[in-house]
Amino acid sequence: MTVNSLRFFLPEIIMVVTGLVVVLGGLVLERDRGMARDGERARMFSGLVGLVGCAAALGALYWLIIQSRSPVDPMSGTFIMDYFAIYMKGILVLFAMVTILVGYRFSDRFRPHQSEFIGLVLLATVGGMFMASAREMIELYVALETLSISLYVMVAFNKRERLSSEAGFKYLIVGAASSAVLLYGLAILYGLTGRTDLVAVAQVISQGSNSPALMLAMVLVIGGLSFKIGAVPFHQWVPDVYQGAPTPVTAFVSVSSKAAGWGLLLRVLTTGLLPMSHQWQIYLAVVAAITMTLGNVTALSQTSAKRLLGYSSIAHAGYILMGVVAMGNPDTAALGLGAILFYLLVYGLTNLATFAGIQAVEDGVGSDDIEAMAGLSRRSGGIAMTLSISLLSLTGIPPLIGFFAKFFVFLAAVQAGFAWLALVAVINSAVSAVYYLRIVRSLYQDEAAAGKPLRVGPALWTALGVGMTSILPLAIFANVFVERAQKAAQAIFLR
């Protein structure tokens, strides 16, 4: 590795530097603790610097695309920079930007730690970005922990609130357990193959025969990673963390942390575990069916909107897994992966818009209870409408963008010969409409809960605006995005 190849790390470097500047700058600006003006100044500083840093990182990513048209491997196999990695990094940085916007006003409640909140968003994103490029066991584990540890802190950020602390603790325990499972799997893989580079691992596996230990390693690795994506069997933390964490953090966990987890899972499946695609295809098909059914059925009876969205995100993990299942067949691999990448972008932006809406409601009403939102449309028509549109997009109602995302993974699953899984998913999708629409109904019902119109700041409106532009008009241009995603998908198989 030469100094010259440092340029491939430029996006990550920019994000790390921005994160540190934000944290340190916030400390300086907030010298006189308690002065409202200083708090305002610190918040503005960290928000703006964070956004500018993210924009610069996006620029650096774009520059890297122009620079090298083929995948590059600057660190002899450990850090790979291909279209897939760049795509994942791009959406992660984008999600970080929207999260900063969603949490901008909310971070006031973390005083005097508001800058640390934004700094942690940036640093966690760096972890996720490394996960997208990792192709080596030790690096991927370190990257994963960078993300996870930042998140443990963020979830418990409202440390004086019981639910938040409890959520942080649960998250830590389940996270530690799943990390252990992942490590076990990686250790067995290393023991069987003697390599930590995932491509080398794949070569050794494809030469040897299938041993039971290998199966165990596969199940453990995938099981450990299912923590991050919130799939069975490590899904139990999702509802608690979603409900307990501060809403901007929930938004971040539901979007960035998940996308990063997906990036890593996809990387592992398409490199180290590629020779075992028949085995993980069947395993994941079963997991997908269980995950989506469990998520949807449990979501039906929830009363807290955030908790409900937690279960819904489990269900969505199940839908995305359908795309992974399609990746098990060589001829549908690109189709499946393209569908997943598109899904991640769409789901991320839609979910951020949803949480932005819920954030606005929580600010005004003081609760995320579905009943507390009753008749909100009378007071704040704009918020009610954007929130409803986001929820309908999550349901997958055409012509909203969420439908296209779902349709593509369904298509991939049927194409790969898993029509039964598509059937399960279609039924699940129908069930999910009931609970999403419960929120919509509450928003539009006549009997209004008392209250004034919600106060929504410009940052939150911007976040909502980003969400709406992705949900409504993009359906017309879905083609462009699908083609980009498929390009990224094809690139991952070029080794």
Next chain:
Amino acid sequence: MTLHMLVTVAAAVNNITGATAPPATSSAPQFLVSVIVWFPLLGALVVMLLPNRGEQDHGNIRNAALFFTAIPLVVAFLANFSTWTELGVAYSGGFKFEENYKWLGAFGAQYHVGLDGISLPLVWLSTILFFVAVLASMGQKKRVKEYFVLLLVLDVGVTGVFTAMDLFLFFIFWEIELIPMFLLILIWGGPRRSYAAWKFLLFTIGASAFLLLGILILYFKAGGTTFDMQTLSQAKLAPELAAVLFWLFFACFAIKLPAFPLHTWLPDAHVEAPTPVSVLLAGILLKMGGYGIIRICVGFFPGAVQKYSLAILTFAVVSILWGSFAALVQDDMKRLVAYSSVAHMGFVLLGVAALNTIALNGAVLQLFAHGLITGCLFLLVGLIYDRTHTRSIKELGGLAQKTPYLAVAWVVAAFASAGLPGFIGFIAEFEIFIGSFSAHKVGTFLAVFGVVLSAGYLLWMLERVFFGALKEAWHKLKDPGPLELGYMVGMLTLVFLFGVAPKVLTQLINYGLAPLTSRIPGGGA
């Protein structure tokens, strides 16, 4: 029925089967269908941006909605001017006003819309009914802005379904209707609106699941390269697969139609919905089901339809008789009309089961006829309810003494609904019976009782509501105003005009059916 009438109809029917037409030439603008479909969406955006503070603003909103439904109506009629002068010859060559743009190239989905002899009458129907529904909503005072926005969005979905030529696009339009209708019932409905709206939602979503599955399987089994409906309809499928697909699509459309035993959402939804929304529900949304059955089930899988024609016949006859008997015992007028819809939609299925040109022609015509006539009936129920605040037949009586115009309109509409000659409903049912009798004698014989029963429940209701002794409570009742009388007269005039000159429609429909019937095994004559 008079002999004269029979002769007229027989002549019209003869004309259908003997229709040969020169190929059409036309240099019509190629954005016409898009204007009809998307103009209401523009209207929804405009209404959304209008201020919404006082009564003045509400007036503006209503007028805007009226404008944005009037333009598609005018366009739909004007654009097809040739059909009036040359009796639909322009449509003898299949689809007209086609627009075909690349959309999701990676999957072969296109923005492909157009009009043919089957879709054109239904586009007319929907543009007429949306315009009338907005007129009938002039008195709407509750959450005016949201109401008209939803109504206009609904319009986009419905007209889109009738014009889509790409199955993916068809599905998108099919789904657009769901949420606005759910909210329209939920917010502006009657006392049990919540129950009715959720029931509607669950049935419709269940139906969509079948539709989506059917589309996905068909897409892949036909090669996985295109969603084009004309291409897919020619796909070579194994008979077993065609049978499965037929039932998937049929399940979806039968819920929407609705056919017994999947009809239970309908009485609830119709009764609870506000009058203009009931008009749209019965007038157009049910037609989406009938259109789907004819366009997709018959158009794509004629072999399966033929194979299972006895099953379809059973659904048809049970729907007709069940709906009619249920209507007979209703006390709520709206419920009565709702059950009569179940029966009348059963006739559509009867026509499909017969699977020959005359019967299918009658089935499409029945969609159009029932849309107009039931629209009238729901409007009339609404006019009574506005004045008396009850729909209970028992509580009413002798209204004709105080509201003679309303009574006349009711009698005319009821006669039309009961299938009296001179109205378009008669032509449709007559065609269906002619076609069906040659195919299924016993089934047709049973179905004819539906007509007898419809005369029974409608006339019996008229007698109890309008004639007899005037009850104390209704002494101060007044006739509807000029606006209400205006649109009632307009609608009934159409019902009558098409009834005496059905050839305009029958010939048009026949051109649309020609590609379908040519693929029916055994000719389908």
